[in-house]
Amino acid sequence: MAETVPVAGLEHTVLEDSGIPSTGREGIVRAAGVNSLGNVASRALGLIREAVVSGTFGASGATSAFDAVSGVPKMVYELLIGGMLSAALVPVLSEYAADSPETERDASGQTELENVLSILLTLSGLVLVAVVILLELGAPWIAPVLVGGFDDQLLATATQLVRWIVPAILIYGISGILQAFHYARKRFVYPAMGAPVHNIGVIVAVVLLARRLDVASLSIGVLVAACFQLLVQLGGLRGIRLSLRFDWRHPVIRRILQLYAPVVLSIVISNLGIIVDRNLASRTVHEAITWMTKATFLIQLPLGLVSMAISLAVLPTLSQIDANVELDRFKRTFTQGLRLVIVVIVPAAVGLFVLGQPIIRLIFEHGEFTSQDTLQTWRALRLYLIGLPFAAIDLPLVFAFYAQKNTMTPVVVGIVAVVIYLVVGPALAFVAGWGYLGLVAANSVQLISHALLMLVFFRKRFRGLAGYGLLETIWKTSVASLLVALPAYGCLRLLEGIALPAGFLGEAIVVGACAAVGGLGYLIGARLVRIAELEQLIAMVRWRVGRGVAS
Numbered sequence: 001m002a003e004t005v006p007v008a009g010l011e012h013t014v015l016e017d018s019g020i021p022s023t024g025r026e027g028i029v030r031a032a033g034v035n036s037l038g039n040v041a042s043r044a045l046g047l048i049r050e051a052v053v054s055g056t057f058g059a060s061g062a063t064s065a066f067d068a069v070s071g072v073p074k075m076v077y078e079l080l081i082g083g084m085l086s087a088a089l090v091p092v093l094s095e096y097a098a099d100s101p102e103t104e105r106d107a108s109g110q111t112e113l114e115n116v117l118s119i120l121l122t123l124s125g126l127v128l129v130a131v132v133i134l135l136e137l138g139a140p141w142i143a144p145v146l147v148g149g150f151d152d153q154l155l156a157t158a159t160q161l162v163r164w165i166v167p168a169i170l171i172y173g174i175s176g177i178l179q180a181f182h183y184a185r186k187r188f189v190y191p192a193m194g195a196p197v198h199n200i201g202v203i204v205a206v207v208l209l210a211r212r213l214d215v216a217s218l219s220i221g222v223l224v225a226a227c228f229q230l231l232v233q234l235g236g237l238r239g240i241r242l243s244l245r246f247d248w249r250h251p252v253i254r255r256i257l258q259l260y261a262p263v264v265l266s267i268v269i270s271n272l273g274i275i276v277d278r279n280l281a282s283r284t285v286h287e288a289i290t291w292m293t294k295a296t297f298l299i300q301l302p303l304g305l306v307s308m309a310i311s312l313a314v315l316p317t318l319s320q321i322d323a324n325v326e327l328d329r330f331k332r333t334f335t336q337g338l339r340l341v342i343v344v345i346v347p348a349a350v351g352l353f354v355l356g357q358p359i360i361r362l363i364f365e366h367g368e369f370t371s372q373d374t375l376q377t378w379r380a381l382r383l384y385l386i387g388l389p390f391a392a393i394d395l396p397l398v399f400a401f402y403a404q405k406n407t408m409t410p411v412v413v414g415i416v417a418v419v420i421y422l423v424v425g426p427a428l429a430f431v432a433g434w435g436y437l438g439l440v441a442a443n444s445v446q447l448i449s450h451a452l453l454m455l456v457f458f459r460k461r462f463r464g465l466a467g468y469g470l471l472e473t474i475w476k477t478s479v480a481s482l483l484v485a486l487p488a489y490g491c492l493r494l495l496e497g498i499a500l501p502a503g504f505l506g507e508a509i510v511v512g513a514c515a516a517v518g519g520l521g522y523l524i525g526a527r528l529v530r531i532a533e534l535e536q537l538i539a540m541v542r543w544r545v546g547r548g549v550a551s
Helices: 022-057 061-069 071-099 112-137 139-146 152-165 168-184 189-213 216-237 251-281 288-319 327-363 371-403 408-431 436-462 470-496 504-529 532-550
Strands: none
Touching: 022 061, 022 189, 022 288, 022 327, 061 071, 061 139, 061 152, 061 216, 061 288, 071 112, 071 139, 071 152, 071 168, 071 251, 071 288, 071 371, 112 139, 112 168, 112 251, 139 152, 139 251, 152 216, 168 189, 168 216, 168 288, 189 216, 251 288, 251 408, 251 436, 288 327, 288 371, 288 436, 327 371, 327 436, 327 470, 327 504, 327 532, 371 408, 371 436, 408 436, 470 504, 504 532
16 A cells, blocks of 8 residues: 655645645555556566567568457456446445455454455456356357458468467456455555566567467467466455355445446447457558557557556545535546646657657567568557547546446447547548558547547536646646657757667667657756646655665
């Protein structure tokens, strides 16, 4: 659990006038800090993972088959557990965590929270085992749905990859429930550590098995990675008493299902959108899915480090505030998180746009991954970046509705956004002749539409956000971000005329120097326009580093 230690430097920021209790403000920042540190480790290891995978396998029909198949456990997990996590599990378990002191145990020796966790693990385990068996049997029919544009040989490869990877669904499901349990108790370290060890599992499997099993080592790597992730979550159960409990009549089951029921349709529609996206991409060029996946990985870096970390940190606090009673406190807590997202995600998007190609070259272009693969990935990345800021603010908006037990609004918006994609995607890809880039552009249109619709509904439900500093944060961040683009671009052009070491070292110098110049430019710009939220984040980092040194 995050300690309630005062954060040096925060007393002079806008938080003093936010109306959020001091411990609540600091708790959100510290929780976001823990999540972000976990994400930093995860993304760093993710870079190594992607470098190892791209260098070993390059971009081909086989890698596209895996990239499509790897979505199967993700989609099923999201449908059965993942979508439930933020929409129902964390909000409901947060209520039990608040009302169930660890000293109050029943006749069986369990607290009510432990009892609830036992029920969820038992029942979900049964469901997940049944799902895995069905998917194993249905593998020959799943592959054509995902990559129907491939030839028979690639379809056979995809089928085999499905059979290797689907057992990971059971492990992911159990791990997801434990993560929700940790989030509800505001113990963010274990969920934050899960992703880094997950990447380690993939790296180890590919390094050890690639020569023997070729692309199948990627599916096995996902299975190994899922086991690593689960082991970390189990480490957070010290002192927790669990048992097999088949009590499907417990009120918590009905409560979670009531909150989650509206979300199911949204996730089904979203998954259908992903399946159609992959199927359409397989009908352009064989390498398209891999190019799109690499570009998406770079987009997910700032989303995971910033937006998801802050959203998950704010969710438990928002879940314990009744907006009908304390609307101002709810909105101040929410906007605090949203402003933190904005001050980081905007300069990150600008930096990726300027330095995207050299970053792709540094991470991916070695071994089997060619300069042509770099160029195509860069083209996809530019179009994905258009939707990145909207995707970043969309996560906190969705979580705000989940926190107030309103799952219907995000569902409706999600369905509308997917329909927009299904109309725009094929039109751009095949009618306009953009190929896979048309699908990428349609994805950005989908993200923009979703975020704008969520803002409209948020304004209607919570009476808007005027007076909470959002517009001020947006314009200040936009101005300061100009000092990311101009210095970084100038540095890039300058280094192109200098003889640097060939290969990885020279590429690392280019990316490192330009990123440092752009980052310094943003810090200067932020100081000039006085972005208080960035000062808060810097103070948080200094406090954590100082605490680590002291330890």
